[in-house]
Amino acid sequence: MLKQFLLFSQPYTLNKQMDYQFKDIEQKWQQFWADNKTFKAENTTSKPKYYVLDMFPYPSGAGLHVGHPLGYIASDIFARYKRLKGFNVLHPMGYDSFGLPAEQYAIQTGQHPSVTTEANIATYRRQLDQIGFSFDWDREVRTSSPDYYKWTQWIFMQLFNSWYNKDADKAESIAKLVEHFESKGSAGINAVSDEEVLSFTADGWKAFNLQEQQAELLKYRLTYLRESTVNWCAALGTVLANDEVKDGFSERGGYPVEQKKMMQWSMRITAYAQRLLEGLDTIDWPEPLKEMQRNWIGKSVGASVRFPLDKTTHLSQLTTNYIEVFTTRVDTIFGVSFLVIAPEHELVAELTTPGQKADIDAYITQTKKKSELDRMADTKTVSGAFTGSYVTNPLNGAQIPVWIADYVLAGYGTGAVMAVPSGDQRDYLFAKHFNLPIIPIIDIQNIETEADPTKEGTYINSDFINGLGYKEATAAVVTKLEELGLGKAKVNFRMRDAIFGRQRYWGEPVPVYFKGGLPYLIEEEHLPLLLPEIDKYLPTESGEPPLGRATGWKHPEGEYELSTMPGWAGSSWYWYRYMDAHNDKEFASREAIEYWKDVDLYIGGSEHATGHLLYSRFWNKFLKDIGKVVEEEPFKKLINQGMIQGRSNFVFRLVKTGKFISYNKLKKLLAYGGLLADSNNDQDNAKAFAGLGLEYYPGIIDLWKENSTPTDTGVKTTLQYQSTHVDVNIVENDTLDLAKFKKSRPEYASAEYILEDDGKYICSWEVEKMSKSKFNVVNPDDLIARYGADTLRMYEMFLGPLEQSKPWNTNGIEGVFKFLRKFWKLFHDADFNFNVSNEAPTKAELKSLHKIIQKVEQDIERFSFNTSVSSFMIAVNELTDLKCNKRAILQDLVITLAPYAPHISEELWTLLGNPAGSISTAAYPKFNPAYLVEDEFSYPVSFNGKMKTNVSLSLTMEAADIEAAILANADVQKYLDGKTPKKVIVVKGRIVNIVI
RNA sequence: GCUCAGAUGGUGGAACUGGUAGACACGCAGGACUUAAAAUCCUGUUCCCGUUAAAGGAGUGCGGGUUCGAUUCCCGCUCUGAGUACCA
Incomplete structure (x- = not known):
């Protein structure tokens, strides 16, 4: 038993040299894909396009845990499948790399946020690469990089230069509004604007000085300044959006939030309220998520x-x-x-x-x-x-x-x-x-x-x-x-205009300077307005945002805006940048946008329901109004992957003696507590304890007698014990690795243990949030080292439906690992020599193959990845039983598995003699229903709806013949017991139900 | 409170349009191999009753209904999770 535990964090030691060597295989193919840019997407091809997008991550210092890649794996399977189906697939990845944690860290350590961010991105990249994703890394974006935020600033400028014309029901340029004011005054303008706009004639407008005109125009601009009540978080030194405040406290950090009046940049999202609402009916999103947006728009x-x-x-x-x-x-x-x-x-x-x-x-x-x-x-x-x-x-x-x-x-x-x-x-x-x-x-x-x-x-x-x-x-x-x-x-x-400013450093500078108390845009050719260096990442002594510390950071005409853009700025248009990531003339070229159009499949968490997903739709509609993009809605189909929760393990310690007690023993002890307390006879108690497999010693009864409550029969008592989180990484299937546990603290080494009869220590478990403090974080790196990326990918899918939230539980990963080894063995003889025959396949073999071809196709189309994994297992079990090693079967089988387990598939594909890397664009095998046709069917025969027996009959038989054959059957006669059936229901090819 | 999602063995889950509930996998039990273990393989595993084998009975959160037949449809309830918070 001890040896089993020694293996815990080591790669599997495989008994034969040539057994499935996932480590070598995976490294080899990851290198190959990177070197050959296998997944580079072209912006023009004759193939139909398909855009598969993941919500890009904020690169946090903690790295990825096992819950993060769930959605990425699903989208990667989908992207790889679509390639096999002949699509030109865009499947990019990047980083939402502006944000508060890096800045908090900067405040504490003085380290520039860009340094932290860079390091975190490197960790993310290493972890992502290990999982074998088919991202086109040439298109990577980072929202904090100047050649990216240049365009975020540019979009801000377009918003500033636009107003919403209700009559046209779209955004139009401010120049057009000025034209109207000059010729007709304010009459005939039907705009979404501030409430207190002035009424004036054309002459009246011309009589305004420049200041007055600008002040009036600001009331119409889609991004504008106004004094608004904001959620001010003093501890974070910033303003928070409504969705960043939970019950009066900041979502990040849990600091108190108060209402405060401040001059703030706002986005006139309310202009789009009706269109945001109507658009929901045109997109294929989860209903609960649409409902959330509807409620939010209110x-x-x-x-x-x-x-x-x-x-x-x-x-x-x-x-x-x-x-x-x-x-x-x-x-x-x-x-x-x-x-x-x-x-x-x-x-x-x-x-x-x-x-x-x-x-x-x-x-x-x-x-x-x-x-x-x-x-x-x-x-x-x-x-x-x-x-x-x-x-x-x-x-x-x-x-x-x-x-x-x-x-x-x-x-x-x-x-x-x-x-x-x-x-x-x-x-x-x-x-x-x-x-x-x-x-x-x-x-x-x-x-x-x-x-x-x-x-x-x-x-x-x-x-x-x-x-x-x-x-x-x-x-x-x-x-x-x-x-x-x-x-x-x-x-x-109900929806309010969105506040668009933060009194923080690590964000996009607003491309605006102030003159006479009014904002003016900087010249477009001066974009990007770079984030200046500052000495400390704190507000100035006078309470101005950190940018107030930047020396010499000044526009010739006036002071720059000191607040920066909020976290959602960079993520509100990023899917367009992937289309043309290196363009320095435009945020993306017209051709690229017209080719890729919109995101066909978007996978991410539902926590972005009213933030990112609403703001993105808003910016998209605006960009469409000004003629820069072609689709009204950016994300055609969206899937929420469920949250992966943590599964914590606990150990128990008896308070009186300090002994650690295994969970099952503890349960028995608790169940037995009341009884034992009735007796003061040591001999009786010792017997009772022996019955439980527990060692008895005088005085143990006192464990219960603490906190005892008298009852009429004696004493009802409580056993005093403590439960403590134990690191889930030294627990397997709820069995504690005692050796490691003892090593973790000197005190544990000398402690006494009450174990199960087989010498194991069993832990209890509970579902909680996955977090360091609960010792339940499982790191994908560890699992990959032990089982490989293909196993991890398939296991994450095997866990259950993608959209369902569930606790992470590593129990069961071995089943998937065994499956891949079994799959490997189909191609090899007992000594692990590659051994595939060119014989013609049998009917049974073809049936297994075509069952899985059809199943995987159906499953992927309805995003039911967990059921395909099961089906793969069934197929491999069947082919193993058939001792099938025929090329005609295995070659197609490898292709169907490739989206799920790309490394092992690449390896076997080349062993089969195909050119390296060509599996990614091989054709998905064509399903032939002829191989599934049966001539016999074992009809389940029910009596009053309760299944009793099966009768095998030819599928060519019609209902009347089936009924006759069934009623003549000896088994059926026995169940009829001489009675005449009231009614017989025959569904051809399905069931027979006899009503008696 | 309101809105939404969900509840199936010891565990994760399957059953796609109402038609054999529990596929697949984990765990567990027993066995083979082994000096012993690991790995591997085989057998069993919803529950109850019972057994040489069988044969019964119950069963998809609870209570009703529709139907020849309900995990699936309808009505009422309980619990769990998520979102929202006096929205006029």
Whole structure:
């Protein structure tokens, strides 16, 4: 047993010299592919194109663990398969190499982030190469390299120079907008813009000075500056995107995040909200992921309504005449009994009457103190304050009090709601709490204990819509409001414009300088604007971003922007760069883009659902609007690979004695604990323990007696023990490598162990996140050293469906390794001499072959890689049983296996006498159904749906003959037991069911 | 709370349009080979009852339904995981 453990991290010692030598084979072919650029993709060929893309990684310092390559292996199998199917395949890889971890490291060590990044990339590359991917490395991109971020900056400039024309429903150039302003003023412009744009005539525009014109244009640009409330993370010294904040803490690092007002670059993604939503119906993505994007975009159809302010009181000199609300249930307007505005609403101060000022101030103070987290945890408590002011209902003139409450969010809609307690549960609770009226408005509504948001029934208490149904009522109310000029149908989106700036160093500099407080683009020929060197990677003493430290970094006309672009900038267009990675004139040539068009298959994690995948679609649509790319959607088909979780192992130690106890023994001990505690007789106990295979010693009972709880029969007790994570790399199939464990700490060497009867120490296990602190990280390098890349590739696929999340468990990898050795043996004799015959194949051999040809084809097309691995095993098992070593079979079999296990396939392919490397572009064997045709079928015969026996019959027989033959069968007669069947169902070639 | 995904042996999983549940692999048990082990090979392995062999019975999270027949379709529930968070 000890020797078994000695082998743990060593390559398999194979008994014969010429057995499957994966190490030599894999190194040889990886070298060959690199030297011969086997997987170089051409931008023009007569073959149809196919673009297989992986989400490129951020090269972290920890390197790859076994979960990372899962998606890469799947996409590589697919890419290799598509090559065999005659496609010109683009399958590139690169690095999303700007990002926070390298910068954090730089702050701690003073090491330049580019140095760290370079080193990490080298590690990634080495690990990726070992797995045998068919990437075209000539097209590698790195987002942090100047010849890449030059084009990220260039796209930023195009966004800056564009505005969104709603009439044309696309982005257009700012020059065109200026033209319009010069000839017609602001009239006739239907744009997505800031809210407070000016109205002016053509002359008015010309009368503006340059400053004023620029300030106005900034309100239209697709990337623009505005003061916005941002998620400020003081510990990281930066602003975070909404999707980087989790429950009020930063996703990376878990530092507190607060709301802060800052001048920020933003991207007008909201201009594309509708197109982003509609585009989802045209792409083949997982439904949950599309749903996430739909929720994120958050379209709601409703109406905006203006409630005129009742100026009879102190409000006579107010500038505004109304409060505007957004509602999705404008039909319930006659049920409005109060208005609620957000505590941050701009009108709060003005609306507060002197008598209510104390209440309102107290409430605002209280709200501000509540952290984001409290506000979320505390959705049940009703709170609010009355401003003292009133508005009137635009349709019936009713006087309506205006309240403030934090259940209304300043950032959504207009920051104000019309409260209809009969139809909305939050309004209902609020009304109950503050004793406000609840007006029923639908005849079938039941509002005794809670709000009833039904749309069924007809309206009551609702003036001119009384008696109508939901649809007519809504239309009637909207028409009326439009007549009055106090409301209109409106679509509202939850999605906000994306913040596009970070107060950090390690990112793309924004190609902008400031003059007179306004931003101007640098000249295009000065791109890239290089990231300057700085002395420390920290904010300046005056609180400016790190770039404020750069000396002499200044545009002749003014100061450069000091913030850098966010992490998603470089990843929002990278798939185009792969098409033409070395172009220094354009981000990619027109020809390359027109040839490759879009990504046919994109594989990556679902964690990018609302970040990368939304921003990428946005930039893609913009690039299409300005005529630079050809497809509306960048990723035609997308697959989420499931997350690989860790599988942790634990060892147990009894608190009293310090002995380590094997898990199964511990379980027995625990199960037996209560019984043992009943007896104080050492002899009885010793017997009981012996029955468990445990050594008994007086005093062990005390282990339970700690924390004991008295019961009526005696004592129910708890055994005191500790569980500790143990490194999964010294555990195999939950059996601990005791020798290694003892060596890991001197204390463990001298400890005592309670083992299983066979001398093993069994660990328990649990599924957790894969992380160093849980000692459950499995490194692909170790597995490759032991079993080879082909085994790793196939095992990762064998683990289960690609899209399913699952814990990593190395148990079972041997089965795949054995399979590859068995496969190798098909081509070799008992002494491992290559031995393939040219005899004609038998029917059975051809059947095995064509079964797998068909199966692999079907499986790959539906991304079911795990089932093909099983099928390969079945095929090899069958051919082994048939003792088949015929070229006619094996040659085709090697091709079908090549996408999964490319190294062994290359080796055997050349041994078969084919030119080296040619398997990558060999033709996938043609499936011939004729070889699968059977003339007999063993019909399962069920009685009332329960399978009892099989009867073999010719497949040419028709239903009536089958029925007769089955009923005549002796076995069937026995089950019938003289009874006459009520009914016999015969499905030809499938089943016979007899109803009795 | 809402939305989505999922639940099958000791374990990972298979069963593609409703038609033999548990393929394939791990683990485990027994055996062969060996001085012994490793490697390799063979046999068995859903559970219960029972056995010389058999023959039964139950069974895909739980409770119903549709059907000749349900892991698969429908209704209700439980649990697990993910996303989202007062969205008017």
